[in-house]
Amino acid sequence: MTSPSHVSEMGEGWGFKSPRVHMAPCISVYEPQEDSTMLVKYVRDYAKGNVLDVGTGSGIQAIAASQNKNAVSVLATDMQKGVIEYCKKNIKNEKIKFAVSDLFEIFKKNKKFKNIKFDTIIFNPPYLPQELKLKDLTIEGGKKGYEVIEKFLNEVNKFLKSDGIILITFSSLTKKEKIEEFIKNNLLDFEELEKTHIFFEDIYVYLLRKSIFLRKVENKGISNVRYLTKGHRGLLFTGFYHSKKIAIKTKNPQSKAIGRINNETKWLEKLNKYNIGPRLIFINDDYFVYEYIAGDFIIDYIKKSNKNGIKKIIKNIFNQLFILDKLKIDKEEMHHPIKHIIVNKNKPCIIDFERVHFSQNPKNVTQFCQFLISGYLNKLLKNKGININKNNLIQLAKIYKNNQINKNFKKIIDAR
Numbered sequence: 001m002t003s004p005s006h007v008s009e010m011g012e013g014w015g016f017k018s019p020r021v022h023m024a025p026c027i028s029v030y031e032p033q034e035d036s037t038m039l040v041k042y043v044r045d046y047a048k049g050n051v052l053d054v055g056t057g058s059g060i061q062a063i064a065a066s067q068n069k070n071a072v073s074v075l076a077t078d079m080q081k082g083v084i085e086y087c088k089k090n091i092k093n094e095k096i097k098f099a100v101s102d103l104f105e106i107f108k109k110n111k112k113f114k115n116i117k118f119d120t121i122i123f124n125p126p127y128l129p130q131e132l133k134l135k136d137l138t139i140e141g142g143k144k145g146y147e148v149i150e151k152f153l154n155e156v157n158k159f160l161k162s163d164g165i166i167l168i169t170f171s172s173l174t175k176k177e178k179i180e181e182f183i184k185n186n187l188l189d190f191e192e193l194e195k196t197h198i199f200f201e202d203i204y205v206y207l208l209r210k211s212i213f214l215r216k217v218e219n220k221g222i223s224n225v226r227y228l229t230k231g232h233r234g235l236l237f238t239g240f241y242h243s244k245k246i247a248i249k250t251k252n253p254q255s256k257a258i259g260r261i262n263n264e265t266k267w268l269e270k271l272n273k274y275n276i277g278p279r280l281i282f283i284n285d286d287y288f289v290y291e292y293i294a295g296d297f298i299i300d301y302i303k304k305s306n307k308n309g310i311k312k313i314i315k316n317i318f319n320q321l322f323i324l325d326k327l328k329i330d331k332e333e334m335h336h337p338i339k340h341i342i343v344n345k346n347k348p349c350i351i352d353f354e355r356v357h358f359s360q361n362p363k364n365v366t367q368f369c370q371f372l373i374s375g376y377l378n379k380l381l382k383n384k385g386i387n388i389n390k391n392n393l394i395q396l397a398k399i400y401k402n403n404q405i406n407k408n409f410k411k412i413i414d415a416r
């Protein structure tokens, strides 16, 4: 993709056999360039089953796909109406159909495409950073250059069969690391088929497939699976299960910890009975699925809430922690629960039970007291009109620590 190509006539040097066609002046049909001819070789080799060619432009990839005997049908789309009109007029091929669509929009809007999935999806995207106010759709992928590719990769899994393949090009000008990050975030595996240096850029052709993990969770009926975050021991993904947003946790391959997934599901099952923790939905051999908790982490919640709201939340958290203490279960990390409590619709949910264990002297309530009197939080609460008497709370926590009974707990809750 070396220069904008608002061509008025199809140039020489396509490097492949195709009908010689004429274009009307000023239609933004991308004249096949090095990226097109690099990709076309692999399209001819790999295309199979039902093929989708996104951003078809001149139709070069659609034609190449149709030439593979394993390709049954080709749907070629482009967001530019003029491009599709041009293709329809000039390409007569029984296997190929054309349609206007901004990425996958046509499938989302039209009921007849409900559940449509392809064996092969091809995309030679516009990938250069936008230079002027008006975006050149044929070559510019957004301000950074990779926005169209990012959107494509975030949506493509829904339209790709379990054993389907994606053939995609991009350039070093698009930032390879970014593209690989998007690929991984969507649980796709990639293989570099070709890298060629042309003038001032490297052009890549990648082959993408759904990872084994993605196929496994999709087989269970989970869709829209996306990477969310990682901890020392676990990797977290989000997805949709029976139309509800869910979280999927699996072991972080880099972690040496053993049996953490089993540990967490065991405790979550137990604590759900007391309405503690996100609701466990199901457990599989190496991952488990639970209700996704939207909302704010505790500090963010405090920052944006009022005195009465905050007080209610703190009381609710204390009550949950007291139940844990009574069950002789130590959650750990409650002296610094920044990422361990999410407040959703004025209900705090304690999350992350990886390190939970039985203990004769659980420290949940006392650790949370420690958190409340810590410098930063104490100041934050003061700003909200909640003044905690540090020495008094320390005293009450000590008494409670030695005797974890209702009366001593109530004194903590009622402390000013």
Ligand SMILES: C[S@@+](CC[C@H](N)C(=O)[O-])C[C@H]1O[C@@H](n2cnc3c(N)ncnc32)[C@H](O)[C@@H]1O
Pocket: 001, 029, 030, 031, 032, 033, 035, 036, 039, 054, 055, 056, 057, 058, 059, 060, 061, 077, 078, 079, 080, 083, 101, 102, 103, 124, 125, 126, 137, 138, 139, 148
């Ligand atoms: C670099 S050209 C590639 C054309 C052709 N596939 C090839 O390999 O030569 C990118 C094409 O994508 C189309 N396009 C850009 N953004 C799009 C989008 N969001 N959805 C669909 N097509 C898009 C452009 O109109 C253009 O035809």
